[in-house]
Amino acid sequence: MSPRRTVHRIIAGREAGTALGLIVLCVALWIATPYFATAANLSNVAEQSAIVGVIAIGMTFVILTGGIDLSVGSLVALVGVVIGSALQRGWPVTGAVGLGLMAGIGAGAVNGLTITRGGLPPFIATLGMMSVARGGALMLSDGRPISGFPDSLRVIATGHALGVPAPVVLMLSLYLVAYVVLTRTVAGRYLYAIGGNEQATALAGVDVRFHKTVVYALSGLSAAVCAVLLLARLNSAQPIAGIGYELDAIAAVVIGGTSLLGGSGSVIGTLIGALIMSVLRNGLNLLGVSSYLQQVAIGSVIIVAVLIDMALRRRVQRSFR
């Protein structure tokens, strides 16, 4: 492939508009405040993006198939409480974390089964799970936070590898795996096909129900990984944690240019989307913008980002005609 075509492909890629948005935002903040473009702050922002960034991976998979997962915020709380109680009962860290990850996968698989076998719309199935998981977390913990965890668990939030915070390393590795799965494996291509035209994909002999169930299980898994991060970060498992995370994750996916209708999008876009939200929140804090105005700003960015992305894509399509 000629260099020019490679450049073309990058510019024409789904991520172009989003990446440009992130760059503009960063340059603007770099000029607006001396505190933004410091190594310490950039590492701080990256670390902050990890929480929602990790859930957004699973959410991207789900949305690519044309679904939605509203239960992830509650699953973060449930998994956190499962791990917290296991540790309180004297479980080793690896065992407790393993149990938590299994709980996340299990709850996600239940979502998948009620959708694919029970025929429920994803919105309803995961809305139900959202309430069930929240109630479960409250029951398991008696409504009280569980705090004080061993350092071997906390290192996930506090550790560094080559100067990069551990949560960032974890997030980027997961994005790399997700990127390879979506672009280099048959299963990954099936997800796009399912989101593009589910019936046609089924007629082509793909086990759509199986793949969709796995996708929801993976979404549960990414919520569980987020729970581990949160647990390590706050040194506490809270039954009321994660409220609204599902919406933040959906926002990151949508800002990243993935279509809510399914069939098109990428995890790289989602990563950039998650970074945009963190950079924006960070920048508004650095600039001392009022908390009320911040909410307006974040909402506006979601809308503007998608508008720019759509406009850019239309132009690209026209230029290739």
Place this chain on the structure above:
Amino acid sequence: MPVVNSIRRLLPVLGVALLVSACNRGGDSSSKPTVALVVKTLNNQFFIDMEAGARAAADSLGIELVVHAPEREIDVERQMQIVENLIQRQVKVLLLVPNGSKEIVPAVLKANVARIPVVAVDTRIDAATLAAAGATVTSFIGSDNEDGGRMAGRFLVETLGGTGMVAVLEGVPGHETADARLRGFRTALAGAAGMKIVASQPANMERDQAFNVTQNILQSNPGITALFACNDVMALGALEAIAAANRTGSVTVVGFDAQDDARKAISEKRMGATIAQNPREMGRMAVITAMRLLRGERVPAEQPVAISLVK
């Protein structure tokens, strides 16, 4: 290269963004020291009043005050992010109303490392967790809840003329704020031989639970003439249970927090009294404490904020 052209067309937008942000810089680089107040949420009147008190003090002292809060009172993680961002902004003092007394400790530690003094306001930061993490809080500014409890107790002793059977609605077991109120209340009653606490049960700061618990107490101890609830929400629930039993007026109810509904009940003579905290004063004292820290002065580790009886 139409694609490149379309990108090129976006360049003016980029230029405008840069211009706008360049203008912004002037405002940010003022010479005033910046102090941050981070509260639990800004959709609760208590914290809006606290902000107003802090702003007034900051304006008169020539301090640049930034006030931030997560959208939801329960969002510990978002509050932690705000604190981290303010550390990056190199604020000089951090005035903090923690959403989670234990959960915020890692952020306090980060502020300590950055040599930014942390002052806890209204809600204490858990001492044991601080010690375990090796983090420190310079000062605590908040209501003396124990004193408020004493005030409530003395009011009942005076109102009932020193004799009576008293019921108590406790808060969440183990919750510091309500426990302190209870301690003060019991101390005040211990001084009056004729006053006796005949029932003391938790209703978890909730209105419906207070309703049920009060109904049960009225069944088991129909002779009670007074009831103290550790917050107004429970006091209001108790009032309803008392009204349902047709006992309005025969039981003097005292609450805590001076909520609007409680003030209204007091003015309608359905409720005896409540204890008012002063968030505005907390905000003012917090900023003054920040000023003293900026000057390098020592500040007391405990700074109680005056509270008052509303009857």
